[in-house]
Amino acid sequence: MYRRSLLAAALGAVPVAAAWSQDYPSRPVRVIVGFPPGGGTDLVARPMAQGIQAPLGQTVVVDNKGGANGSVGLEAVAKSAPDGYTLGHVNSSVVLTNPLLYRNLTVNVERDLAPICTVADSAVVLAVPADLPAKDLREFVALAKSKPQELHFGSGGLGSVDHLSFEVLRRQTGVDFMHVPYRGGGPALNDMLGGRIQLMISGYGMYKGQVDAGRLRIIAILGRTRHPALPDVPTAIEQGWPDLVVMSWQGIMAPANTPVPVLEKLEGAYRQALAVPETSKLLESLGYFPSFRGRREMATLIREETAKWTAIIGELNIRLD
Incomplete structure (x- = not known):
């Protein structure tokens, strides 16, 4: 029994x-x-x-x-x-x-x-201030190498995809930046707009408003193809770095x-x-x-x-x- x-x-x-599942959500x-x-x-x-x-x-x-x-x-x-x-x-x-x-x-x-x-x-993109004297990835790498440890990279946190993307970028191009980790991409973006950092790496959506306003520039896409929203921005592959894909x-x-x-x-x-x-x-x-x-x-x-x-x-x- x-x-x-x-x-x-x-x-x-x-x-x-x-x-109970049928009633979800109540x-x-x-x-x-x-x-x-x-x-x-x-x-x-x-x-x-x-x-x-x-x-x-x-x-x-x-x-x-x-x-x-x-x-x-x-x-x-x-x-x-x-x-x-x-x-x-x-x-x-x-x-x-x-x-x-x-x-x-x-x-x-x-x-x-x-x-x-x-x-x-x-597709992750490289964003820089619009007044930075580098129009593409080649010019940017040359500028960074001419000023070792003088330029600053801002990430959304240690170990974030943007941080790891930067480590891949550093390893493949030899650039030497000061890394400044933040508690998220938003605070880092505010500091880049304020002139305290010179590079960010993240999804384009984060930068679109500032790019449209002429305050930021996208210099490369770290994908295998260009994005429809950025038809004139070449990939890192197109600019000479075939393995720079994130x-x-x-x-x-x-x-x-x-x-x-x-x-x-x-x-x-x-x-x-x-x-x-x-x-x-x-x-x-x-x-x-x-x-x-x-x-x-x-x-x-x-x-x-x-x-x-x-x-x-x-x-x-x-x-x-």
Whole structure:
């Protein structure tokens, strides 16, 4: 009789869980961004959060929790209840390179988080102040070599994709910069506009407004092809550096053990949001390639990209504590 009672309870739990998932979401959803407002990740997270409101039928709020190159926000997601009401909008550095660079992270991406989807890929670009006397990458490298340790590079944090991209740039071109890490791309951009740093590397979306205003210049794309938003800007490959290629992406993750029906509903909501022509056009105008990969594809991407960055970081011998 006891065994029959356990079996009945277990079978009875299935429709209860299914009914709960069907009711999801019944209140607002929070999307945590592990960087300050104004950075490249934040610029994508906000229109995507707005875009999933209609499919979900609920308000979606963006919550910026900057610090430790996105790890503070990621930890907040991992420690949240696995009920679909707290998500993380992440970039690739948070889930790929941070675990390879920091010894004492409290979050294990594979164990503590569940992938939902990717939403955008970004060819990384090199941005400089418009008044810097360098119109392309060749001129920039020559200028930097003529002033060793006099020019400053600003990153969104130690170990971020922009920092690692700079390390690849430094290794391949021989430039010698002072590296100034910030708590996010937004603060670094403010300092570049203020004349305190002379180079940033990130997604174009972060710089578009200032490029349009004539305050910044893009001198190279670190992708294999030019971007439609920057048809006149050549890649580093075109300018003589065939191996200077760095790509990054952004995606959505939930706490581990979030029910599969909830993950599927969220995956579908983001798929719908990205299919809206206005959303895709907005992302392209910001310098991103709209790129939807579902839960399984994103999990595969994380495994493959982790292997790639493991090799790069090992070659550069970078380790952060």
